Amino acid sequence: MCPHTQPQPSDVSAPAPEGSEVVEGADHASDDTAHASQPGSPTEPSPREQIAAAIRRERTKAGISLSELARRAGIGKSTMSGLETGTGNPSIETMWALASALDIPLARLLDPPQHEIALVHADDLPDLPSTASNYAATLLSAAPANSRRDIYLIRAEPGTPRDSQPHPPGTVEHVIMGSGSARIEVLGESYEIHVGDYFTYPGDQPHRFTALEPGTTATFVVESR
Template identity: 25%
Template sequence: MTDLHDVESLHQIISQNLKKLRKERQLTLDDLSSISGVSKSMLGQIERGESSPSVATLWKIATGLKISFTTLMVQSTQDVTVIENHSVAPLTNGTDSFRLYPVFPFEPERNFEILDIELAPGAKSESSPHDPGTEEFVLVYSGTLTLHLEKQIYTVPHGHSIRYKANQYHCYENLSDQTIRLCMVIYYG
């Protein structure tokens, strides 16, 4: 079984799933490029396993296909799964300042996914609005998260949590000098 424990396996899973989803929906690379905003050449490279897509690119593809973020990373399931969280290969924004660990990716029989996230000092991760009904639940384990929602800013310190409707612009930012560690549950309603 392919797993999320190394970057090559993760990219292989993404490659296979993207190609499968595109063919199931009878989309050409041009069609998918048009609905996702990701170039045809980049999509082709991802499907062939020649490119390591960034978190932003994966979000664009998922939004265009109207699927959850981690549907692209789904693997076979078992009755019990024990995961050492940081043995999961992280997705990044192109640098190591933002790391997203898809601990429990979305699966069709569930409406949620669980992600561990690390933001280095000064890191920022912006996200476009998700589909209506999507909510994000964030539990901050260390550091202090600055969360931008449309025109409001929330400060979420260590030991606190926040829930919000994710069908609006949102941005995670680390204004401190220490790494922020948090857990995010994304519910697709």
């Protein structure tokens, strides 16, 4: 799906303000883990549950107690308990504080379940609001280790579809619709995407992009290893 210009390496991670906040939660954290599934399925954990599972996982890897992590992050123990049980209301400041305390990238605490093909509609994207300003961050996808991501702006009009041959093995494409709408066909299935939707699929398979409205634009991120 790449345009004909030479791609430039790019890091798509977005910075966010640091800080912390206190919210009330339960007194004891559960060690249960959340189960990933296709977006919108009945068994998919909520964004809070996904974050709770990630915090428990990373704290366990670090070999520290809930109280110690709360101390390092500068947040209350009740806040920490609420986050680990999925009952708290995490802000971007709180999550940055936890990531810093654990010495890990923020994305490791926010990364959504990964599927070979996934379509997430704009209204379903979980975000982390700021307590300091009118600002919210949403992680769409975290880059795997030792990968390269190139970013393209696509402009397309209705008419002849754009057919793309398979890219090198392991290539993954990510699409975020900016305006209009489009249909993407891959692995024998057809997906319609609209403004704000996020779609990912294996770029090492034949795929087709068809603009459905005049003035269709999209951001394409091509991930290769």
